Amino acid sequence: MIFRQLFDCVSSTYTYLLAERTGGEALLIDPVLENTNAYVRLIDELDLKLVLAVDTHIHADHVTALGALRERIDCATAMGKMTKTECVTVQFGEGEKLCVDNLHLEILYTPGHTDDSYSFLLPDRVFTGDTLLIRGTGRTDFQNGDPAAQYDSLFGKLLKLPAETLVFPAHDYNGMTVSTIAEEKRYNPRLQVADKLAYIDLMNDLKLDDPRLMDIAVPANRTCGLKPAA
């Protein structure tokens, strides 16, 4: 497998490039608009063909590159069925798969940070979007976020994955690039709660400022980062 983790320093976003083999099909997860040129160049240099670009959810802190990538290289784009958008080629749901050559990523519906949050699973790793972060979890106080739903996504789905599964989140603010399910179970401070009610109380008590770009990014991302037709 060809695997590249790419970092956007402005929004601390991780974008993932995956392909089965040189010369084959590629997938981008959570690409950032401002880095479009860099993705296109790298995909070309690695002799890959980008066939699909996806977002784990509608991001509030950066504008997606899905639309720009589709315009540049005619790839398919996808977001989840729960995402209120009409700009993508396809909308995926729980139990379906994202496929590039013989790489098959299983789709898990993991709401909580937003009501349209999904995770993508390979045998050895999971891309957790903003649902499970390294030593953290995505905030649940906007975009139909719901700490009870997030608790179920975490404890009912993600933390039930094999202990050694690598965790690749959509963001990190502390210089960490990867973790494992075992580590997060044991050391993620948000997950050391007695029950669902305790998790809800913890999340409802965070009192975070809105993301700086939220009022720009959320509507822009509903149109794949492209301006709507006039």
Place this chain on the structure above:
Amino acid sequence: MIFRQLFDCVSSTYTYLLAERTGGEALLIDPVLENTNAYVRLIDELDLKLVLAVDTHIHADHVTALGALRERIDCATAMGKMTKTECVTVQFGEGEKLCVDNLHLEILYTPGHTDDSYSFLLPDRVFTGDTLLIRGTGRTDFQNGDPAAQYDSLFGKLLKLPAETLVFPAHDYNGMTVSTIAEEKRYNPRLQVADKLAYIDLMNDLKLDDPRLMDIAVPANRTCGLKPAA
């Protein structure tokens, strides 16, 4: 192998944590002083014992954590034989090895960025310090830097490694986390030169500002980031 790439957002430095197995010995490459607590916590969480912390060279853009780590957890510290320092436990040279359990990193002397620059080689990956960066090379205009020596380190040693060898540098400023020798040979703009003289001209023409922390970092790093005894 346990492998973690850690990023310092302030100086864009990559620090690498390596170990053969849970419960075993660990090595840190190029740790940054301000992140000492995070390293100690992660090493503890991964159930590792830090036995050795090393710098690829005397850095000019951040202060090393070698001294702080030695004081905190009594690990050995190492820099190269060409580094003018008296603060480390051991000074390594070309052809020697850094060993933690059954991980053996072969030491390559790769001067050019500085006259004390070393790279560390495992069978599938190489830690190139500031000698070979992703789509770049370390500047050669201070600390006894020498573009001719760097050309020899690059073309005579690093680029002769197997094409698929993963390249893990000490810095990246563009969100890239890893590359390969094949990619750098083909796409690194600094390496598309006709001969050594062309490389020397290229490097001598860069006209870069001094690193912001240079006057602080270089002397501090000669004492492993600790203040000299009064």
